[in-house]
Amino acid sequence: MTPDDAAFIAGLRARAARFINLGAVTAAAQREWIAHYLDRAGDYYFIVERPGSGGAAQPEGTVALYQVDATTRTAEWGRFVLEPGSPAAIEATLLTYRCAFDTLALDGLVCRTLAENAQVVAFHDSCGLVRTPLPVTILHNGEPRPSIEHRLLRSGWPDVERRLEGLALRLAKRTPGAARAMSP
Amino acid sequence: MTCIVADDEIQSLVAQVLGLSELPAVDLSRSEIPQWDSLKHVEIVFALEDRYNVQFDEAEFAGLTTVAVIAASLRAHLAA
Numbered sequence: 030m031t032p033d034d035a036a037f038i039a040g041l042r043a044r045a046a047r048f049i050n051l052g053a054v055t056a057a058a059q060r061e062w063i064a065h066y067l068d069r070a071g072d073y074y075f076i077v078e079r080p081g082s083g084g085a086a087q088p089e090g091t092v093a094l095y096q097v098d099a100t101t102r103t104a105e106w107g108r109f110v111l112e113p114g115s116p117a118a119i120e121a122t123l124l125t126y127r128c129a130f131d132t133l134a135l136d137g138l139v140c141r142t143l144a145e146n147a148q149v150v151a152f153h154d155s156c157g158l159v160r161t162p163l164p165v166t167i168l169h170n171g172e173p174r175p176s177i178e179h180r181l182l183r184s185g186w187p188d189v190e191r192r193l194e195g196l197a198l199r200l201a202k203r204t205p206g207a208a209r210a211m212s213p
Numbered sequence: 214m215t216c217i218v219a220d221d222e223i224q225s226l227v228a229q230v231l232g233l234s235e236l237p238a239v240d241l242s243r244s245e246i247p248q249w250d251s252l253k254h255v256e257i258v259f260a261l262e263d264r265y266n267v268q269f270d271e272a273e274f275a276g277l278t279t280v281a282v283i284a285a286s287l288r289a290h291l292a293a
Contacts, residue, residue: 113275114274114275114276115275116251116255116271116274116275118251118252119251119252119255147247148244148247148249148250148251149250150247151247151248151249151250151253152250152251152252154250155250155252155253156252196252196255196256196259199259200255200271203268203270203271
């Protein structure tokens with residue numbers, strides 16, 4: 030992610046505004062936010078891209094690993110926003126987990142989702158993540174809201190990877206350019 | 214040969230993939246069924262492809278939002 034992605038991110042977040050913090054709502058404000066983000070340690074913010082013809086890629090969403098703790102080898106993942114109707118959730122999630130466990134060599138991830146965002150909560154369940162049994166609250170636009178916390182530990186990663194990879198590879202076969210990128 | 218796919222076949226398949234105890238109404242939107250998340254949606258499409266030997270384009274995925282729409286799309290594939 031670079032400052033040049035500011036307009037895309039601002040537009041994407043506006044289109045998916047219901048369940049995410051408003052944050053920087055204009056491209057200029059988003060560009061300023063990105064400038065500060067680039068100075069922040071332990072924060073990896075990615076653009077989800079769809080391979081296009083001739084090597085061009087189309088931005089389709091965002092995802093991030095942040096609050097990476099080098100001592101506990103854990104991080105949060107989130108800022109996961111896709112264009113409405115995008116089929117990229119499985120592939121983007123798989124690549125994010127690979128970055129966390131294989132590239133950054135983390136031992137655990139946590140994500141928190143507004144409880145009312147039921148289909149995203151269900152998505153994490155379907156991926157094989159484990160819910161934290163205690164109630165969790167997160168701030169949504171400054172207001173505390175009930176949320177669901179999921180965890181994925183390194184011990185659970187191989188099963189989750191197998192599940193996601195099987196679906197991602199079958200999806201990639203129908204997307205020119207993607208199959209090569211997804212192949213192990 | 215024309216293969217007629219009944220709505221209740223699709224209802225059963227969707228219910229099975231989503232782990233629902235009751236069949237979803239044919240016109241109930243995906244957005245109204247919390248268990249119908251992005252991963253389960255892909256599993257539903259793949260289950261349909263395997264059962265009926267068809268392939269949906271990726272561009273079609275997002276539009277498969279109800280059992281009725283799925284059944285209509287499937288019939289169109291089978292008739293092609």
